Amino acid sequence: MNKFKLNKDTSYLVAVSGGPDSMFMLNSLIEQELTNFVVCHVNYNFRKDSNNDFKIVKKFCEKYNLKLEFLNVDQDYSELKENFESWARKTRYDFFVKIGNKYGIKNILVAHNRNDFVETYLLQKERKNYAKYYGLNKVSKYKEMNIIRPMLNILKSEILHYLQQQEIEFAIDSTNTDIKYKRNEIRASLKEEDFASIENEIKIKNQELNKLNLEVDWYVNNNMSAEELVITKNFKDENLEFIQRCVYKWLEIIKKDHLVQNRSNKTVFEIAKNIKTSHKVFWSMNIENYCLVKDYENIFIIKADLTYPKSFEIKTKEDLYKIEEFINWLDIFNAIKKNKEKYPYVVTNDYTKYKFETYTLGKKTNRYFIDKKIRYKNRMLKAVVYSKRTKKILNNIK
Numbered sequence: 001m002n003k004f005k006l007n008k009d010t011s012y013l014v015a016v017s018g019g020p021d022s023m024f025m026l027n028s029l030i031e032q033e034l035t036n037f038v039v040c041h042v043n044y045n046f047r048k049d050s051n052n053d054f055k056i057v058k059k060f061c062e063k064y065n066l067k068l069e070f071l072n073v074d075q076d077y078s079e080l081k082e083n084f085e086s087w088a089r090k091t092r093y094d095f096f097v098k099i100g101n102k103y104g105i106k107n108i109l110v111a112h113n114r115n116d117f118v119e120t121y122l123l124q125k126e127r128k129n130y131a132k133y134y135g136l137n138k139v140s141k142y143k144e145m146n147i148i149r150p151m152l153n154i155l156k157s158e159i160l161h162y163l164q165q166q167e168i169e170f171a172i173d174s175t176n177t178d179i180k181y182k183r184n185e186i187r188a189s190l191k192e193e194d195f196a197s198i199e200n201e202i203k204i205k206n207q208e209l210n211k212l213n214l215e216v217d218w219y220v221n222n223n224m225s226a227e228e229l230v231i232t233k234n235f236k237d238e239n240l241e242f243i244q245r246c247v248y249k250w251l252e253i254i255k256k257d258h259l260v261q262n263r264s265n266k267t268v269f270e271i272a273k274n275i276k277t278s279h280k281v282f283w284s285m286n287i288e289n290y291c292l293v294k295d296y297e298n299i300f301i302i303k304a305d306l307t308y309p310k311s312f313e314i315k316t317k318e319d320l321y322k323i324e325e326f327i328n329w330l331d332i333f334n335a336i337k338k339n340k341e342k343y344p345y346v347v348t349n350d351y352t353k354y355k356f357e358t359y360t361l362g363k364k365t366n367r368y369f370i371d372k373k374i375r376y377k378n379r380m381l382k383a384v385v386y387s388k389r390t391k392k393i394l395n396n397i398k
């Protein structure tokens, strides 16, 4: 049977649910005579028998005198807004991060096995989503933690056989959430004899993915400036997968990828579809409290409240403080001074409205915007000031 070996000089957190895989992993650490580790357990109190899992873990830790950190979750599940599995995962990993900080440990061991590896790939294939990696990665990241999966070459049957042989107690998870249901479906039609050929397929898919990722990195790194991604003509002609991966990579670089996680990639798909098919010079999409904007050849993302239209009437000098709302307030202030303070003025970024009612450099502002290709970013973030009487705009937004 395959075993795994870990470095004795490294410290680990060990994620133990009490199920067969993690009990096997924990037992292997004892067999390897590792001592630098802290066992972490989350009791979700989701099932009636959750406490039983905790007791199994606790008993094992007491037997071998191991450090155990646990989180006892007190949550009314009828009020949970998101899917239990993704909420549970986040709760679990945030707890690991907290315990990691407490002990100064950066590595967490999780007990995914060879069957999980194959099943994850088959699930990814069925869902047709663009995975970061096909199957499961030996090492991945969650915030500052390294998630290590040392058991990816061990079969479930080997684990169960060994636990039985050694009479090691473990818990049986009786929940059947959507994702587990799907997994069970896949599991039922899967034989361990078929693993080798599926693993070969995964290897080839990951090699192709590595190549594609190099091209994605190249595009994004060469077409980004000031946090904006440039949409070239050639880019629009690329396939949807390439565009989606670029959008995701860009969001990762500007540290906004959290906005599209846990949304089953639908948002990234929508963005990519718009990039590919829309001929409009401007479109925007709200994503949580942010707004993603396509602006001529660029896309950018800003806090949605910054894009909200605001208008102020400046009747006297005393009203001037209102213009501080806008990033170009100094420019507006100077324009009013230069105009010899002939109040009243209107200061506004409500461009969809004022562009039809005002004049810029002798033209309807709408015409001026089109002729000068004025960026939507500037229309949204910068304000104009115009005389209430003449409707002439006194400052230029470029």
Ligand SMILES: Nc1ncnc2c1ncn2[C@@H]1O[C@H](COP(=O)(O)OP(=O)(O)OP(=O)(O)O)[C@@H](O)[C@H]1O
Pocket: 015, 016, 017, 021, 022, 040, 041, 042, 043, 044, 085, 089, 092, 109, 110, 111, 112
């Ligand atoms: N309640 C828990 N307490 C501590 N560790 C847990 C708990 N649940 C799961 N784990 C750890 O995570 C591993 C994977 O568990 P499981 O397959 O249920 O989760 P997953 O959602 O598929 O995986 P992941 O944790 O990578 O998102 C377990 O083998 C164990 O190491």
